Amino acid sequence: MRVYVPATVGMLRQFVADGELRPVRGTAFALTPALREAYVSGSTEELEYAALLDAARASLRLLSAHEPEQSDIKEPPRRVVVSADVDNVTARPDLDHAVVRLAGPISMDDVAAVHVDAPEAEQAVLAAAAVIDAADLGDPDAEFVLGDVEDHELAWYAPQELPFLLELM
Known part of the structure; x- marks a missing residue:
């Protein structure tokens, strides 16, 4: 199953160093039956994109929880989503339509992009990470700020490009 794992630039650096990515609490996003039922229409590609956007929003939550003083390296504030093909995925519709739990870490061989x-x-x-909790609670001004960040498309990188991308940051 194709899953979308929310991450940060620091998590990507650790992934390249270790060769495996452990999603926070095993949480990822995917095109689940519950997500398909939540939409009246939409192709598989459109619904997978919706799951990717959910993961990008979760990446903002990771950024908002990050405490810069805990690290010597100041990472650029960027949303990161790792797309991977894995088995042993459990749907978690009790959390949200697209949420899944992974049984273990992701290896570089699992990564599609x-x-x-x-x-x-x-x-x-930065602005969206500062208001993500308020947006989750329904604050319309915070939702507007999230709309601004979601206007930025995420760039696509092949797994073998990661070391070069990280070197340029």
Whole structure:
């Protein structure tokens, strides 16, 4: 099953160093039966894109929880989503339509692509990470800020490009 794992640039660096990515609490997003039922229409590609966007929003939550003083390296504020093909996925419709739980870590061989914001999105990412909790609680102003960051498309990278991408950051 294709899953979309929310991450940060720091998590990507660790992934390249270790050769495996452990999603936070095993949480990822995918085109689940519950997600398909939640939409009146939509192709498989459109619904997978919706799951990727859910993962990108979860990446904002990871960024908002990050405490910069805990790290010597200041990572650029960018949404990161790792697309991977894995088995042993359990749907979690009790959390949300697209949420799944992974049984274990993801290896580089599992990765289909990595999606990362361009530098131009950094200010919008910072603003959205600051209001993600308020948006989750229904604040219309915070939702507007999230709309600004979601106007930035995530760039696509092949797994073998990751070391070069990280070197350029």
